Amino acid sequence: MLNCTKCNAPLSQNAVNTHSLVACPACSGLLRVDIFPAINRSLPVGRTGATLQVENEAGCFYHPQKKAIVPCADCGRFLCALCDIALYGRRICPLCLEKAKVHRKHKNLENHRTCFDTIALLVATVSMLIYWFTIISAPLAIYLTLRHWTSPSSIIPRSRIRFILAFIVAGAQIVGWILFFTQLAQST
Amino acid sequence: MGKYTLWQGADHLLHIFSRFGFEDYKRFYLSDIQAVIARKTIVGKVHNIILGGLLSIFSLPTLILEGSWFIFCVFMTAMIFGLLLINMYLGPTCQTTLMTAVQTEKLQSLHRLKAAFRIMDGLGLDIQQVQGALTREDLFEIPLRSGGCPTAHGPGPSNASPPKPVKHESGGIHRMLFTLLLVNGVLVSTEFFFCQIILTIFSSAASLCIGILVIIALVRQHDTDLPGPLRMMTWTSLGFVAATFVIGYVAGMVLAFKNPSMAYNQWEIVKSISNLSPWDSHLKLSHNILILGSALFIGLPGLIILQRSEVRAKGPLNSKSTAARQKAISRDPDPG
Numbered sequence: 001m002l003n004c005t006k007c008n009a010p011l012s013q014n015a016v017n018t019h020s021l022v023a024c025p026a027c028s029g030l031l032r033v034d035i036f037p038a039i040n041r042s043l044p045v046g047r048t049g050a051t052l053q054v055e056n057e058a059g060c061f062y063h064p065q066k067k068a069i070v071p072c073a074d075c076g077r078f079l080c081a082l083c084d085i086a087l088y089g090r091r092i093c094p095l096c097l098e099k100a101k102v103h104r105k106h107k108n109l110e111n112h113r114t115c116f117d118t119i120a121l122l123v124a125t126v127s128m129l130i131y132w133f134t135i136i137s138a139p140l141a142i143y144l145t146l147r148h149w150t151s152p153s154s155i156i157p158r159s160r161i162r163f164i165l166a167f168i169v170a171g172a173q174i175v176g177w178i179l180f181f182t183q184l185a186q187s188t
Numbered sequence: 189m190g191k192y193t194l195w196q197g198a199d200h201l202l203h204i205f206s207r208f209g210f211e212d213y214k215r216f217y218l219s220d221i222q223a224v225i226a227r228k229t230i231v232g233k234v235h236n237i238i239l240g241g242l243l244s245i246f247s248l249p250t251l252i253l254e255g256s257w258f259i260f261c262v263f264m265t266a267m268i269f270g271l272l273l274i275n276m277y278l279g280p281t282c283q284t285t286l287m288t289a290v291q292t293e294k295l296q297s298l299h300r301l302k303a304a305f306r307i308m309d310g311l312g313l314d315i316q317q318v319q320g321a322l323t324r325e326d327l328f329e330i331p332l333r334s335g336g337c338p339t340a341h342g343p344g345p346s347n348a349s350p351p352k353p354v355k356h357e358s359g360g361i362h363r364m365l366f367t368l369l370l371v372n373g374v375l376v377s378t379e380f381f382f383c384q385i386i387l388t389i390f391s392s393a394a395s396l397c398i399g400i401l402v403i404i405a406l407v408r409q410h411d412t413d414l415p416g417p418l419r420m421m422t423w424t425s426l427g428f429v430a431a432t433f434v435i436g437y438v439a440g441m442v443l444a445f446k447n448p449s450m451a452y453n454q455w456e457i458v459k460s461i462s463n464l465s466p467w468d469s470h471l472k473l474s475h476n477i478l479i480l481g482s483a484l485f486i487g488l489p490g491l492i493i494l495q496r497s498e499v500r501a502k503g504p505l506n507s508k509s510t511a512a513r514q515k516a517i518s519r520d521p522d523p524g
Contacts, residue, residue: 038289119208
């Protein structure tokens with residue numbers, strides 16, 4: 001249902017695909033609405049799987065009462081129509097899908113990543129606001145840099161410049177502390 | 189607190205929310221996108237108003253201050269002016285929403301109308317390559333609801349709330365507000381010719397009433413059928429009220445510091461302010477110019493817009509008629 005995103009009033013056919021701003025008839029808010037053929041497409045009805053009719057027929061691993069139609073491409077378990085998941089041309093089971101997501105076998109299944117390069121740079125730079133804290137954060141930043149140098153970063157390809165900067169900044173802080181303690185020792 | 193970015197892959201859009209090194213991804217496949225809607229918002233205008241107010245707050249003291257405070261005010265004025273120019277260059281703001289069969293997602297990274305239009309033009313071509321072009325027959329396949337109002341086919345978001353009712357507002361409070369702004373302008377303009385304590389008292393009372401009325405007007409105009417420009421004028425009045433209160437407070441403080449003997453005597457402060465001519469004091473001159481400006485640029489246009497909206501409402505194309513509500517007016521994006 002196409003509604004105004006402000007007042008939720010339904011929009012008329014005259015308001016769509018105009019490539020310019022059109023006023024909502026209810027709230028007078030200006031909108032541009034682009035719709036595509038998918039709007040007329042109904043969602044495919046999910047299959048529930050046929051019940052086993054004959055005893056010696058293969059049953060689903062997860063639903064023993066349902067008829068198996070296809071084996072999982074990863075683990076080989078028999079799957080009914082309900083458990084059958086099509087993923088990039090392969091038919092897999094829900095468990096293998098979950099494993100693929102956890103082990104990052106398919107980039108398009110990932111919905112979260114920890115970018116250790118950004119964390120290392122933040123740890124190295126933000127701690128400078130309270131300078132004495134850098135005595136802890138500088139070694140931490142260097143540890144993060146070395147430990148996660150080869151870990152996957154953002155899903156958008158990028159260089160390791162953040163790691164390099166974090167290393168340089170944390171290194172400079174450690175050198176500063178070494179000089180400070182050396183001078184302190186010499187003065188005492 | 190984080191950053192939203194939108195990327196386009198070979199067959200999908202990737203919406204990334206990143207904060208403090210953690211990223212969350214949402215994918216929208218081009219074959220599944222049903223609609224993209226960009227709605228113009230007033231956020232950019234509000235930013236312009238706030239920056240304009242800050243600009244006047246920091247630029248006015250440069251008329252009276254000297255030394256390091258003068259340099260500070262000039263620096264702040266230049267910085268705020270730069271931000272204002274950037275905001276105006278980036279253009280009006282918008283809220284962009286992407287719709288699929290199962291979700292409606294706000295694309296926070298597309299918050300400027302120019303950028304959103306550019307992206308929507310490009311995206312439309314890519315989606316057409318995947319889904320095909322939308323024909324006139326496809327448009328008319330969208331089933332009609334009862335009441336003759338067409339809606340899109342498809343489940344859409346199943347938890348869509350009903351349309352919010354729009355209240356009718358007569359604009360009485362707004363009329364009082366704009367009239368009082370004009371009256372205050374007249375009172376202040378007489379101070380250029382002669383200074384009387386009674387005028388100062390009336391002007392102060394008018395300013396106080398304007399402050400109260402603007403709050404009431406803002407509350408009453410929420411979710412009503414008052415025209416957009418009138419609402420904008422009311423919000424601008426709020427900015428003006430804030431500016432005059434700040435200037436008045438600063439003037440009072442300056443006077444109290446210069447004359448410590450009358451610091452605890454409000455009546456003496458009022459008398460000394462009324463005896464001060466705008467031609468003798470930069471601060472009072474700035475204050476009076478601000479009030480005159482508000483009368484001319486807010487009070488008068490506000491009353492004119494209110495009058496026109498009333499005339500339009502009483503005319504043949506009554507705003508309450510459904511046919512008039514369904515009339516769409518096409519406009520190109522105007523600068524913020």
